[in-house]
Each structure stands twice: as C-alpha cells, then as structure tokens.
Amino acid sequence: MTHFDIDKYAYLKSPFHSFDPRAKIICFLFLIFSIVLLNDIKVLVIALISTIILTFLSKIPLLFILKRFKWVALFIFAVLIVLPFTVPGKTVLSFGFLYVYQEGILLACLISLKAFSVMLLIFPMLSTMKFVTFIKTLEHFKLPKKLVQMISFVYRYVFVVSNEFQRALRSVSSRNVGKKSRILHLHVLSNVIGMTLVRSYERGERIRTAMLSRGYNGDMKTLHSFKMTKKDAIKCSLIIIWSLSLHVIVLTKILDVYDTYGI
Amino acid sequence: MILMASKKKDVVVKNLSYIYPDDTPALHDVCFEISKGETVALVGQNGAGKSTLLLHLNGVIENENGCITIAGIALNKKNVRDIRKKVGVVFQDPDDQLFMSTVFDDVAFGPINMGFSEEKVKKRVHIALQKVGLAGFEERCPHHLSFGEKKRISVATVLSMKPDILLLDEPTSNLDPGGRRRIIETLKTLKSTKIIASHDIEMLLEICDKAILMDKGRVVGTGKAEDILTNVELLNSHGLEEPTVITLLGDDAVFMIRNNFDSHGIKKHREKIKKATSEAEEKKILSHV
Numbered sequence: 001m002t003h004f005d006i007d008k009y010a011y012l013k014s015p016f017h018s019f020d021p022r023a024k025i026i027c028f029l030f031l032i033f034s035i036v037l038l039n040d041i042k043v044l045v046i047a048l049i050s051t052i053i054l055t056f057l058s059k060i061p062l063l064f065i066l067k068r069f070k071w072v073a074l075f076i077f078a079v080l081i082v083l084p085f086t087v088p089g090k091t092v093l094s095f096g097f098l099y100v101y102q103e104g105i106l107l108a109c110l111i112s113l114k115a116f117s118v119m120l121l122i123f124p125m126l127s128t129m130k131f132v133t134f135i136k137t138l139e140h141f142k143l144p145k146k147l148v149q150m151i152s153f154v155y156r157y158v159f160v161v162s163n164e165f166q167r168a169l170r171s172v173s174s175r176n177v178g179k180k181s182r183i184l185h186l187h188v189l190s191n192v193i194g195m196t197l198v199r200s201y202e203r204g205e206r207i208r209t210a211m212l213s214r215g216y217n218g219d220m221k222t223l224h225s226f227k228m229t230k231k232d233a234i235k236c237s238l239i240i241i242w243s244l245s246l247h248v249i250v251l252t253k254i255l256d257v258y259d260t261y262g263i
Numbered sequence: 264m265i266l267m268a269s270k271k272k273d274v275v276v277k278n279l280s281y282i283y284p285d286d287t288p289a290l291h292d293v294c295f296e297i298s299k300g301e302t303v304a305l306v307g308q309n310g311a312g313k314s315t316l317l318l319h320l321n322g323v324i325e326n327e328n329g330c331i332t333i334a335g336i337a338l339n340k341k342n343v344r345d346i347r348k349k350v351g352v353v354f355q356d357p358d359d360q361l362f363m364s365t366v367f368d369d370v371a372f373g374p375i376n377m378g379f380s381e382e383k384v385k386k387r388v389h390i391a392l393q394k395v396g397l398a399g400f401e402e403r404c405p406h407h408l409s410f411g412e413k414k415r416i417s418v419a420t421v422l423s424m425k426p427d428i429l430l431l432d433e434p435t436s437n438l439d440p441g442g443r444r445r446i447i448e449t450l451k452t453l454k455s456t457k458i459i460a461s462h463d464i465e466m467l468l469e470i471c472d473k474a475i476l477m478d479k480g481r482v483v484g485t486g487k488a489e490d491i492l493t494n495v496e497l498l499n500s501h502g503l504e505e506p507t508v509i510t511l512l513g514d515d516a517v518f519m520i521r522n523n524f525d526s527h528g529i530k531k532h533r534e535k536i537k538k539a540t541s542e543a544e545e546k547k548i549l550s551h552v
C-alpha cells in the first residue's frame with residue numbers, strides 16, 4: 001500500500017518545521033507571488049538561489065525533492081525546447097528553416113526560473129508540516145467549510161477506496177484462468193469499477209451513521225492550537241522583506257549599475 | 264416500588280420490528296431487558312439482525328413500531344440527541360468509525376459535539392486513549408495504523424463521550440490473537456452497561472454476564488451467558504458452533520475461558536472441585552451411618 005507522502009518529512013526539525021503554519025503559508029505565498037511577478041532574469045537568478053537556500057534550510061532530503069521534480073522538469077524542458085523557436089524576435093541562430101529567437105530564449109529562461117523557484121518553495125512550505133495541519137490552516141483561513149471537509153475526507157479515504165479497488169481487481173485476475181478475450185476483460189473491469197463505486201457509496205452511508213451516532217449536526221468541529229511566537233513573527237517578516245527587496249532590486253536598477261561597470 | 268428500584272433497567276426493548284426500505288425483514292417482535300452495569304452478549308449468525316438492533320438502540324434507525332427505553336426514557340425523535348450522548352456505538356469496520364484525519368480529532372469529535380470546553384475535550388481524549396492503551400497516538404493518522412490499533416481507537420472515540428451504555432458490533436472480528444486479547448482486556452476494564460454483538464462465543468463467554476440469542480430477526484433465547492453460550496443444541500440449531508474447548512472439557516471449559524486459561528487458576532479450581540466432591544461424599548457416607 002502506498003501512502004500520500006508529501007508530509008513524509010514533517011517530523012524533522014528545522015526553522016521551517018517549528019514555524020507557525022499560518023505565518024508560514026502567508027509569507028511563502030507572498031514570496032511565491034512576488035517571484036511570479038518578477039520579469040528580470042538577473043533578479044530571478046538571485047531569487048532561485050534564495051529558494052535553494054531556503055529549501056536547504058528546511059532539511060528535506062534532496063532525493064525526495066528530486067523525485068517529485070520529475071514532472072515539473074519535463075514541463076520546463078518542453079518549454080525550453082519549444083519557446084526559442086516560436087516566439088518571434090531577433091534571430092540568433094538558424095538551422096535550415098528553423099530560427100532561434102533571442103526573445104524566445106529569454107522567455108523560456110524566465111518561465112523555467114520562475115517554475116523552479118515556485119516548485120522548490122512548495123517543499124519548505126508544505127513538506128515541513130503534516131498535511132492535516134495544512135487542512136486545519138485552510139480551515140483557520142476561513143475557506144468554505146464544505147471545501148475543507150471535502151479535502152479532509154478525500155485525504156482520509158482515498159487509500160481506503162483505492163485499496164478496495166485493487167483488492168477487487170486482484171480477486172478478478174486471480175480467478176481469470178480461461179481464455180483471454182478483450183471484450184470480456186472490459187466487461188469485467190467495468191464491473192469492478194461499478195462495484196467499487198457501490199462500495200464507496202455504502203461506506204459513505206456507514207460513515208454518516210457513525211458520525212450521527214457521535215452527535216454530528218452538520219458542522220465538523222476540530223480543535224486547533226496554533227501559537228504564534230516572536231520567532232515566528234521574525235521569520236515571517238524576514239521572508240516578506242526579502243520578497244519586497246527582490247522588487248526593490250528591480251525598481252532601483254542596482255544590478256544595472258554594475259552592468260555599466262562591465263560586471 | 265422500592266423493590267422495583269433495586270434493579271434499575273438500563274435498556275428495555277418491547278415488540279421491536281423493522282423492515283429495511285428494500286423489504287428485507289430484519290427484526291421481528293424483539294423484546295428484552297438489560298439491567299444497569301450488565302455485560303450482555305448478542306449472539307447470532309450473520310444476518311440475524313444484530314447490527315440492525317444496535318442501530319435502533321442508538322436511534323440511528325428510527326423505531327417505527329415497538330418501544331425502546333434507555334435509562335428510563337422512551338426513545339423518540341425529540342430526545343434522540345440526548346440519548347446518543349448516553350449510548351455509544353462502536354461499529355464493526357474501524358475505517359467507518361474513524362473518519363477524521365488524526366486520532367485526536369476522531370476521539371475529540373464526540374466531546375466537541377457535546378459542547379465541552381477545549382480543556383475538557385483534551386482531558387477526555389487523553390483518558391480515553393489511556394483506557395485503550397494507546398496514549399501518545401494523538402497525532403497519528405488513522406490510515407497509518409494497524410487494524411488492531413484502529414479497532415482500539417474506535418473504542419476510544421466512544422469512551423471519550425463517557426456513555427452509560429456501550430454498544431459494540433463485532434469487536435473481535437478480523438483481529439489476530441494478540442489484537443483480540445487486547446480488545447478483550449480493554450472491554451473487561453470498562454464498567455458501563457455493554458451490549459456486544461458477535462459470534463466469537465469464546466470471547467462472549469469470557470466477558471458477558473447475560474446472553475441474547477438471535478436468529479432471523481427474532482430473539483430465540485435469553486439467559487445467563489454460561490447457560491446460553493454452552494447450550495450446544497441451542498447454538499447448533501441456530502447456525503452457531505460452540506467453541507472446541509466446550510466439546511473437549513464440558514463444564515470446566517466455562518471456568519477456563521472466564522479465566523483466560525490461566526493454568527494456576529485452573530489447578531486451584533480443580534482442587535476445589537475435588538475437595539468439594541470428596542467432602543460431599545464424606546457427608547453422604549456419614550448421613551448413611
């Protein structure tokens with residue numbers, strides 16, 4: 001059985017693990033948005049370096065991050081390949097009828113720098129707390145109750161249901177000793193899917209019964225004990241200040257000053 | 264009046280019948296009484312109506328005809344919420360019982376709905392988890408627990424509400440011997456009135472005072488647990504099988520099961536019987552003389 005494991009390393013100890021989840025989510029979202037709004041390659045490189053440092057500080061193992069990076073990397077790779085040829089502008093290179101444009105290269109770099117930074121920030125933000133804590137933080141931020149309950153139920157039952165489905169499939173394939181016919185196969189598969197749906201429905205009914213019998217009245221209440229300390233306030237402000245400084249760097253053109261000196 | 268009050272009835276069911284919406288008859292004219300503090304076995308083969316009966320006692324299924332009285336109060340639509348505070352149900356599948364994302368939230372669910380303060384809720388959760396021997400599991404997720412642990416947490420979710428009456432649906436099904444033993448020991452320590460639906464007769468013999476035998480929605484036998492649950496003919500005629508120990512050892516078996524096969528206790532028990540019989544024989548001889 002596999003588990004949803006974004007919170008696999010939530011038990012580690014780091015400045016981000018001890019960070020109050022509300023403050024953490026707010027300041028990281030702030031940082032993410034400010035990075036997304038940047039349009040200066042040099043500043044984006046600085047931003048990426050800072051996100052790498054933040055990720056490093058969170059002590060989440062590199063291998064864990066790399067494994068989850070596969071799909072983003074694939075997407076970025078596609079962007080890197082396609083954009084230089086398709087965004088028109090100044091021609092830099094040409095392979096026969098294919099032209100490589102400078103604007104395209106620039107855009108591809110911008111997008112991939114942003115994507116990498118944002119993806120990396122997910123880890124110090126979300127992998128340093130339990131998913132349950134994340135759900136509770138959403139609840140705390142007054143997201144619609146129904147939405148939060150739904151996320152929470154999906155998180156709780158997705159593996160129960162997928163287990164049921166796999167069990168049913170296994171029992172079918174273990175009895176499948178006769179000739180293989182594709183139509184029969186599809187027929188059996190649809191049966192298994194149908195059975196899983198019916199089972200889930202029945203389970204839903206039983207869960208409702210269990211909830212009712214413990215006094216459920218349409219409102220799911222939980223206790224949460226978030227505590228904001230001075231340290232949390234300092235960490236939060238530091239990250240927000242850093243997000244703002246990225247834009248200050250762009251606005252004041254500090255880096256361009258170096259350019260004129262030939263650096 | 265004084266005489267009647269001496270044995271307080273906690274659960275009284277009279278003429279209860281129920282047919283599921285899809286026309287499956289589940290209960291037929293069920294009647295029984297349970298006194299305060301008793302542990303009662305609800306035995307019967309699959310489909311006998313045990314689960315349906317338990318759902319009635321908690322008011323999850325509304326009783327259409329018949330009468331259910333819990334702690335002296337007749338159950339009806341208006342007081343069903345109050346009754347639920349008194350009657351806790353532990354369902355068969357712990358994945359149905361544990362619907363929250365952490366053990367703490369699950370065990371706290373009942374007390375929070377009862378409107379307790381944060382402090383009281385925390386205290387209740389702590390005590391309930393201690394009672395099932397799983398203190399320190401507060402922050403765990405149910406889907407990372409073993410089946411036996413989930414089962415015990417299920418019991419804790421109900422204990423935290425401090426019910427006067429505890430209903431358990433097949434508490435030992437699907438458990439390995441170790442898990443089964445732990446559940447049994449936990450149940451033994453609970454003093455509330457308990458109704459345990461199961462076909463694990465050995466377990467029922469070990470912890471129950473009384474037994475109600477059901478078949479096809481009817482009550483077909485009530486009495487002392489050791490009488491009903493060792494009545495081989497009765498059990499067999501309703502699709503149940505007595506534990507092998509009973510076949511092998513007869514009357515001794517009840518004692519052995521009750522004492523969880525504690526060899527020291529059994530030795531003592533045997534010596535006592537021997538002594539008693541020899542004394543009785545001596546008396547017989549003396550009276551003859």
Ligand SMILES: Nc1ncnc2c1ncn2[C@@H]1O[C@H](COP(=O)(O)OP(=O)(O)O)[C@@H](O)[C@H]1O
Nearest residue numbers: 283285287289308309310311312313314315316
């Ligand atoms: N939700 C339901 N809808 C229709 N029939 C049901 C439902 N639940 C149980 N039954 C039927 O009611 C009868 C009693 O079931 P149940 O109370 O679950 O028995 P037990 O718990 O003793 O095994 C069975 O014939 C069963 O098929």
Ligand SMILES: [Mg+2]
Nearest residue numbers: 313314315432
């Ligand atoms: Mg049942």
